[in-house]
Amino acid sequence: MSAADPARFAEEWEIHRLGQLYARAMDRNEPAILGEIFSDDGMVEGPGFKIQGHTDLLGIPAMLKKQYSSTFHAVHNQTVTFDGDTASGETYCSAYHLTKTGEKTGSRLDWAIRYQDRFVRQNGRWRFSHRRLIVDSAQTVTVDLPHG
Amino acid sequence: MSAADPARFAEEWEIHRLGQLYARAMDRNEPAILGEIFSDDGMVEGPGFKIQGHTDLLGIPAMLKKQYSSTFHAVHNQTVTFDGDTASGETYCSAYHLTKTGEKTGSRLDWAIRYQDRFVRQNGRWRFSHRRLIVDSAQTVTVDLPHG
């Protein structure tokens, strides 16, 4: 928590952006992004699953597509602590998992997540090395789908 | 996704701020902000509406005021791609539209939005040229209003 330092701000922003690109990879089915934002041996783990390495990580969007009609990952606050070429932090997210139940209706599983993140800098770029999902609370709600 | 570059991050931050100023214009009824953040021929379009040009854009907050007791636009993640003096991106938002139903109770229409945004740089400043609302899902909930 030192005074404003543009260089440090840029690094925090770069790490902040990783969480936003993760959301985009999942919600828009853009698996190639995951290869860019995870280290080679990067891992994601959550309630009942553990996925490691680019081959398997790049398969997550297709898995979500099979299980849900669509997802919506709203990314919120993040605090990060730097330690040389590694860093660790916590990232808040509201993750919605939609299942269509009618032409313009759906059932949505909402997770309030605090990702426990670890980062590594390789070739001058920050990437995720590990994301662990803590699902603080979950609810299922009935929703309307204005665009069908 | 190049390495940390303070100048580029400042530009991303400037664009990020446009979405936050948009929320403020709507929720606090400050239409003048819209004249600052949209290009002269800027457009907003969503389910059932299309609004273009400063005269009409500056009328949106009053329209919302007529239709709802208040609104609350929580802005989340954004990814942007730059192309010279234009840029395009996606901005997540939870938009709450409140209708008072009693002294301390209300009905709230909640939209999970992914704005499809286009931006243009004019006279050294970024502005929206086009915002298209994709409402991923919607629900109506009963709420309490602690302040009345």
Next chain:
Amino acid sequence: MSAADPARFAEEWEIHRLGQLYARAMDRNEPAILGEIFSDDGMVEGPGFKIQGHTDLLGIPAMLKKQYSSTFHAVHNQTVTFDGDTASGETYCSAYHLTKTGEKTGSRLDWAIRYQDRFVRQNGRWRFSHRRLIVDSAQTVTVDLPHG
């Protein structure tokens, strides 16, 4: 709303980070953070409470711990206006207050907050001098707790 200026953006980012550290102090029970992010005579006030000075501010996380099983403060958009060594702004937040009702179930009080914030720069660092909670709307929902 001047053109991109890395130094100004770094300052906005520093202030933005205060809200995120506040969330962490509350949700992870790290009261020492509050001593870092509030001025000596800093105040937080909301519906039915007013808390001023480091001794009392540092007691808030323990108060929340007594009242709720856990909290989750998702921080959203913020707009800030600078005036020399002071600044003021508005910060959006979704604050969840969880009460366990069973081994894997809970009752969650959700607040949609617009903090009315004042900031002061002391010894080159920005801090909160005053946070006022405006709770725009509230609801109580039944939730599942995947981790128990």
